[in-house]
Amino acid sequence: ETGVTQTPRHLVMGMTNKKSLKCEQHLGHNAMYWYKQSAKKPLELMFVYSLEERVENNSVPSRFSPECPNSSHLFLHLHTLQPEDSALYLCASSRTSGSSYNEQFFGPGTRLTVL
Amino acid sequence: GDSVTQMEGPVTLSEEAFLTINCTYTATGYPSLFWYVQYPGEGLQLLLKATKADDKGSNKGFEATYRKETTSFHLEKGSVQVSDSAVYFCALSDSGSARQLTFGSGTQLTVLP
Numbered sequence: 001e002t003g004v005t006q007t008p009r010h011l012v013m014g015m016t017n018k019k020s021l022k023c024e025q026h027l028g029h030n031a032m033y034w035y036k037q038s039a040k041k042p043l044e045l046m047f048v049y050s051l052e053e054r055v056e057n058n059s060v061p062s063r064f065s066p067e068c069p070n071s072s073h074l075f076l077h078l079h080t081l082q083p084e085d086s087a088l089y090l091c092a093s094s095r096t097s098g099s100s101y102n103e104q105f106f107g108p109g110t111r112l113t114v115l
Numbered sequence: 116g117d118s119v120t121q122m123e124g125p126v127t128l129s130e131e132a133f134l135t136i137n138c139t140y141t142a143t144g145y146p147s148l149f150w151y152v153q154y155p156g157e158g159l160q161l162l163l164k165a166t167k168a169d170d171k172g173s174n175k176g177f178e179a180t181y182r183k184e185t186t187s188f189h190l191e192k193g194s195v196q197v198s199d200s201a202v203y204f205c206a207l208s209d210s211g212s213a214r215q216l217t218f219g220s221g222t223q224l225t226v227l228p
Contacts, residue, residue, distance in 0.1 A: 004158065042119070043159075043204070043218040056215070090158055104216065106151075106158030 023091030
């Protein structure tokens with residue numbers, strides 16, 4: 001595998017389910033990101049991890065819980081979601097050097113549908 | 116706060132037509148500017164970028180020039196192909212850092228043979 005991979009590619013879940021999205025990067029980067037892409041809206045940055053520490057949390061509801069166990073893996077744990085959370089969830093990674101972050105590389109996304 | 120405004124789509128062109136997708140921005144300081152492309156079923160890919168005023172980013176026949184006086188970064192291609200059909204996103208980042216990207220809403224381009 002090369003680049004940024006995401007699993008699953010598609011997920012349908014009920015509002016009472018608990019599920020997790022997985023992202024893995026094979027680029028040797030040390031920063032990872034979760035974005036939400038909804039129809040007809042700009043991409044929304046949800047979380048940023050740098051060197052496995054969360055450095056951005058853009059007012060995301062607590063029903064979304066990120067986890068970054070190492071620099072290559074990023075998870076998004078989901079529980080008691082709402083139908084309006086249905087969207088494409090994109091993972092990205094980049095290399096950081098001090099306070100400077102370089103170009104972000106994106107995965108193909110997980111299409112989430114909440115019933 | 117920072118914002119990016121793109122022309123609304125969808126845009127439909129015939130093969131070999133000239134393409135312009137308008138992008139204007141609002142930002143404090145001196146942001147870096149980007150165009151990303153998203154092909155069907157795939158994630159976003161960086162198409163080109165410019166980091167300072169009057170810089171021209173170019174890639175795969177696409178070009179965009181960082182215009183500080185008009186706060187614009189319009190995407191152009193002289194002759195589009197069917198394979199250019201995708202969604203195009205304009206984005207900016209804080210000066211000196213690409214950690215926080217602010218995206219436009221995207222423009223769907225369809226090129227017909």
